[in-house]
Amino acid sequence: MSVAKAGEAIKIDPEQNWRGGPLQGRPGFLIRRLHQIHTALFTEECGEEKITPIMYSVLSALSQVGPVDQTTLARAVAIDKTNMADILERLRKRGLIRRRVAPKDRRVRLTVLTEEGRALLDRIDDRAERAHARTVEDLPPAEQAQLVALMMRVIEAKDAVAPDPDSVD
Numbered sequence: 001m002s003v004a005k006a007g008e009a010i011k012i013d014p015e016q017n018w019r020g021g022p023l024q025g026r027p028g029f030l031i032r033r034l035h036q037i038h039t040a041l042f043t044e045e046c047g048e049e050k051i052t053p054i055m056y057s058v059l060s061a062l063s064q065v066g067p068v069d070q071t072t073l074a075r076a077v078a079i080d081k082t083n084m085a086d087i088l089e090r091l092r093k094r095g096l097i098r099r100r101v102a103p104k105d106r107r108v109r110l111t112v113l114t115e116e117g118r119a120l121l122d123r124i125d126d127r128a129e130r131a132h133a134r135t136v137e138d139l140p141p142a143e144q145a146q147l148v149a150l151m152m153r154v155i156e157a158k159d160a161v162a163p164d165p166d167s168v169d
Contacts, residue, residue, distance in 0.1 A: 038135045045127040045134075049120060054079065056128055058087055059096060059113065059121055067110040069102070096120055 096117035
């Protein structure tokens, strides 16, 4: 498998898909494609609840950490505060979370999972887990674990390349 160098023209037969071409050797392309596949599987499993994978991640993190400020929650799911604000507003409008003033610092607003949010998680946790399992089901269990371990190694090694956007001056 050859990988096209940066700046090298990619020749793609319009009658063919990406397989067999230079894109199949590009980790970024493959990661994006796998994300598309996972999102489609998640939508198949959980779509009737009108929730996206990132909304599910936010609700799941919130259920684990309890009432928390927006910045901490954004770091917990590795997204910037601006996107987090948009997601929280969508979740708030659906009654899945609520915002309240922190008792120890009135300048801070905490995000709290509502009973409706907890009920939604209870309804879809198994389905979301099924989407994760379906994403890698074509690999034997040992290779599934290896894939996750390799992704974690790459993320740990490159985490500084994409730091929390809100922590950069």
